[in-house]
Amino acid sequence: MSAAAGTVTTLNVAPGSVVRVRDEDWLVTGVDQTADGPLITVQGLSELVRDTTAMFYDSLDTIVPFDPSATTVKADASSEYRRARLWLESTLRKTAIPLDDDSLTVADAALADPLEYQRIAVRKALDTSNLRPRVLLADAVGLGKTLEIGMILSELVRRGRGDRILIVTPRHVLEQMQHEMWSRFALPFIRLDSQGIQRIRQKLPATRNAFAFYKRVIISIDTLKSEKYIQHLRKQRWDAVVIDESHNITNSSAQNNRLARILAPNTEALILASATPHNGKAESFAELIRLLEPTAVAPDGKVIEDEVKRLVVRRHRNSPEVAKVVGGAWAPRKEPVNRLVQASPVEDAIATELSDTWLHPSSGSAPGASNSLFPWTLAKAFLSSPAALTATVTERLKRIKPASGHTNPEKEALERLLTLSTTAVSGTSAKYDALLDELHRIGVAKGTPERAVIFAERVPTLHWLRDRLRKDLKMSADQVQVLHGGLTDVEQMAIIESFKQASSDIRVLVTGDVASEGVNLHLQCHELIHFDIPWSLIRIEQRNGRIDRYGQRHSPQITSLLLEPTSGHFSGDVRVLTKLIEKEHEAHSALGDAASLMGKYDVEAEEKAIRSVLAGDVALETVVHDADQVASQGTVAGLFARLNKSASASATPSAGIVQTGPQAGSTGLYPDxxxxxxxxxxxxxxxxxxxxxxxxxxxxxxxxxxxxxxxxxxxxxxxxxxxxxxxxxxxxxxxxxxxxxxxxxxxxxxxxxxxxxxxxxxxxxxxxxxxxxxxxxxxxxASLDRDSVFAVRGPVDHPTVLLVGTLTNRRGQMVASSFASVEFPNPTNTDFALQTQFSSSAEMLASVGLHERRSNHGAVAGVDALTALVAPAVRAAQVEMEQLFAAASDSAAQRVDQWSHRLSTWEDEADALIQRSDLKVRRVSVEKERELVEQMAPSQRLVRPLVVLVPLDHAVESNEGTN
Structure with missing residues (x-):
């Protein structure tokens, strides 16, 4: 059996251990189990390798761990025992938090104000009942999933489980995610956008695997799914993988899903994030859950609901545990304003022409009737802007081949439309005039700080609005910017980042739906205008979420401009779109998920359904349900409604952050x-x-x-x-x-x-x-010899050795840790010692007074006699800690056995079914799951001395020159 399959290594080291490799001394900073055996990451201690980092395989190098019992004691003559305090603090900082510790040790110390519902999400990801951190963060738009991601990753790093991290995002939020991770959590990531990839090409040979060179990478899913990177990824293991906007990976036949299926089994921690985590199809949602935990989906494809509750976090703005804590940090949304605009004469003429000739022709068929969708394409373009209609008609005319000697009704009808739309582009547009009125109402002007985001679907509309607004508002090109998918990732990110700054010149951001997913536009703006209405609740919700999110200090105002022609048919169409805006607001208040009202979970499918309503084929009520109807359905949407209710019921009020020392998660040695x-x-x-x-x-x-x-x-x-x-x-x-x-x-x-x-x-x-x-x-x-610890004075009655004991699994991860003090009332009789166990380093240090600084009156005398106490102290601690380690080992082994039983049950059920090809693929994932599970079994125990304390009146060494 290979090491990856669970062979127990005899290399007894853990982070903080000292080893000798290639005749040099090294401090172990990390241990990883690989297919080639244990791999240790080290920091040089001896003179030739000091300040050098390296990695060694146990299978390739002779790694000799230092025996803690052979540790010698050295006196510390530094002021206030600075050297000893530094060495002890650094050792404790490098000692990972155990896997079974579900407290938040560093997440609350980040540059953010985590709310209790966010802490609940982090605790769920770190739940000790799970062998691995696996979670789908499905909170609704604006609740701070990026912050939850950063908190989870921070805790994984502190637990020694976050050395190698890959974050996969849409390309337009690359910089935003990188900025949040570094600015708030001090987690640096190399960003592989187009410029980052170019830098790598200059630095690395073309054949070099960039993922082996960089430990923490953030990259767009579009870049990552290229064949070149796919081959690199197959060879890489990660401690944690984050896939943002993970609803884009559920299609099992798409490249995005192929990428996810490569990443999922090759990482221990997997964090998926999406405000729209399912498309209403049971098989697609099952695919998402299967990535997190293959056995959470039965072999027949049914999702196991109890497993979903364990793996998924789902809340929305008005969930009780959210609403009661966000307060003024998320101002409630105002009632949406749907402004009906009476069409100008030319707009009215266009609407009549579209209605009578294309949408509802008296002849029963529209020109070019072979394409039944095109009339609605024209209608949608017109409802966006005359410029969009002009572009659509022009492109259609280019594709019509002239027929000599024959008239072409479609061509003639298009030319009539083109004449009207061209006139409207340069003439009066009632909806554009209404937009100007709204901007004046908001106070947008050249010398004011007010801003607005204007959404429209069509790129010609964006450019038309930009050009007219710059002229009519008398603003410069920098003040009215346009954002759409045709810009490069660098150009998109530059505009988005600029709009976040109060010092930015941008006052009006005219954007397409490229900015409707994952982009934060709320920091300096609380006014959003829909210049056109998407025929999709998903798009409406995504757009609104750009300014309606946590951190919004002003009540967001959503305004929709709806053109109302005199044509009866077209006016009815406008009323349908008005209802969509109202329904989205209803879902925002009750469900936090507008997509569930239609149950399509796909923008194109929603648009198709709305076309059917507009065509009169079906009533709006049969296509768009009420929130109460959704909650009672036995669908994936119904499951999510139950998840939300379950989360609200189980959420317990928090008394706030509890700090036992000067700084949360500190050792107690230093106040900050x-x-x-x-x-x-x-x-x-x-x-x-x-x-x-x-x-x-x-x-x-x-x-x-x-x-x-x-x-x-x-x-x-x-x-x-x-x-x-x-x-x-x-x-x-x-x-x-x-x-x-x-x-x-x-x-x-x-x-x-x-x-x-x-x-x-x-x-x-x-x-x-x-x-x-x-x-x-x-x-x-690196300042202390490899085989030494310091001796210091403290408020103890007898010589006392402080020690740390660790239990690690086959992956080198900390399963459990314990701290102890071994006191020798009679140092000449080392068989008699008094021992005390502590659950934390801060508790141990406080018990012997090391949490306070004290003067050093000279190096401790008699260090040889103190050295003689180390070995019996290690033996005593080993015996005493064995019971603790046995209990921790049994608990961990029990979880491993339970996981193994689940895997076996799944395989038995799969064997009972017809051997479909998809089951064979899933079986491979389960087999990899078993390999990972076996590596989680506890394997190594290690007890190390930390420091030796002597009473305050202990003698001073006569010769201090050696210190």
Whole structure:
């Protein structure tokens, strides 16, 4: 059996262990189980490899773990035991949080204000009853799924499960996602948009796998599904994969689904996110659930409802647990305004021509009757704008071949329309005049801060509006911008990011539906105008969600402009579209899911159904249901309604963030991250402030909660993986400014989004996962010999050894951890020791007074005698912790057995069915599932000493020169 299939390795190491490889000493920072055996990631300790990172396979190199029992004790003569505190803090920071710890350790410390319903989503993803973090974040538009993604990824990183992460998004939100991950969570991702790919081509050979070179990547699904990347992906394993807008991967015959099926079994954590997570078809929803957990869908294709409840998070704006906490951070939407506009004479003439000749002809058939959809294409174009109608007619005329000596009724009818539409383009448009009135009502003008987003479907409409608005509002090209899918990804992102900033010149954003998915337009804008109405509830909901989302401080106003001609038929059509706007608002209030009202879950299918209504073939009520009807249906939509009710019923009120120390998730040694960083720099560069030697400039601005750092070469190299636009705009490898409080971090981020020329904050928040802190911890760990721990004085009665015990699985992940103190009342009799167990490092350190700084009156004497206490302390802790580890191992093994039983049950059911080809494909996924499950079994126990404490009156070493 291969290592990937579950062979137990004899390599007893864990993050924080010390090993000897190739005659050099290394600190283990990560352990991964691969098909080729254990792979360890290390940081150099000995002189030749100091500040070097490397990776070694147990199958290729001789890896010799250091025996913790052989640890020697060294005295610390530094001021306030700075060296010991740094080494201890760094060791604890590098010790992963166990998998069975469901507390939030770093998510709440990010640069955001997580709400309780978002914490519930994170806890669900980390649920210890699951072997792997797998979740579908299906919250409705605007509830902060990106924030939930960042919180989950942060917790995975702190648990040692987030080293390699891939985020897959639509291309127009690449920069937005990258910005959020770095600015709020200090998680840097390499963005592989068109420019990023070009940079890689310059840096890497064409045959090199970019995913092996970069650990954390964000890329668009359109780029990733190319055959070149597909081949690279087959060879890569990930700790976590995020697929945003995952409703785009449910079609089992499409390339997007093929990509997802490659990624899903090759990652441990899988986060899918979509506000529209199903298309109403049971098989499509089953495909999404199957990606998360193959056995959550029975072999016959039926979704197991209890499994869906375990895997899916679904809430909307008016869900009780959401509504009670969003408060003023999400102002409630105003009643929508549907403004009926009396058509101008030329618009009225066009409507009459379309109705009498194309839509409802007295002859019974329209010109060119072979294409029954084209008349509705003309109608839709006209309802968008005269410019869109002109473009549609012109394109149709180009495809009509002249027939010599014969008249062509279709051509003649099109030419009549073209004459009318051309006149309307340059003449008076009542709907355009109404748009100008709305912009004046809002207060949009050259010298005011008010803004508006105008949505329209057709690109000719966008350009027509842009040109007329610039002229009539007397605005520059920068002030009225147009956004559509024909722009490059870089151009799209530049416009979107600019619109978020208060300092931006943009006052009117005229956009197509490219901006209806995943784009945040609410930061500086709360007015949205539908210049035309999509014939789809999904599109209407997506559009409205651009400004109606969490973080919107002003009540969003949705305004729809509806042209009302005198033609009776056309006026009826307008009334149907008005009803769509009203129905979307009803669903927003009751279900949070407008798509469920029609049950089509596809824009084209909804448009087809609305055409049938407009054609008089079917009543609107039979196509668009009420919210109450949807909730009672035994469909996927009904299931989601039950999910929402279940989530609301099970949500418990929170008393807020509970902090047991100065900083949530801290070890208790340092009151904050700045204190740790300051000590680390002082120790490494031998000067307390201002101009630290060795190429590090350091200055503090306490009144502004800011510090400045000039990164030394080894830190600058690490920073190369930060977002490239951030590096170029903020030049942080030359001067890195850090905000050291959350309040200052929020302020600098808000300023960047409002007043500055860059959306990247000038001062980056020094959060718990910041790479500068990681670098500082590595330097501190490398400062002590591999076989040593420090001795310090503390408020103890007898010599005491503090230890940490860890239980890891076959993937090198932390299953459980425990902390202990072993006290020796009679150091000459090491068989007699008093032992105390602790559940956390903070609890242990507080029990012996290490949570407080104390003066160091000189290096501790008698370190040889103290060294003799280490081995018996390790043995005593091993015996005492064995019971804990046995219980944790049994619990983990029980979950593995339960998972294995589910897999076996699924396979037995599959064997009983006819061997369809799709079942064979699913069986491969289940077999890979079994491999992953087997790797989760606990395998390694390790107890390591952390520090030795002696009483406060312990003697001073006579010769301190060695320290």
């Amino acid at each position: 991250d700045l204190s740790f960083l300051r000590d680390a720099l002082t120790e490494s560069y031998a000067s307390p402030a201002h101009a630290l030697p060795g190429g590090v400039g350091w200055s503090e601005h306490p009144t502004h909660s800011l510090v400045e750092l000039t990164p030394p070469p080894d830190l600058a190299r690490r920073l190369e993986d930060l977002p490239q636009s951030y590096l170029s705009e903020r030049k942080v490898t030359e001067r890195f400014m850090l905000a050291v409080t959350k309040a200052r971090g929020k302020e600098t981020l808000a300023r960047a989004l409002q007043d500055e020329g860059s959306t990247w904050p000038e001062a980056h928040y020094l959060g718990a996962l910041h790479p500068v802190l990681d670098w500082a911890a590595d330097r501190a760990l």
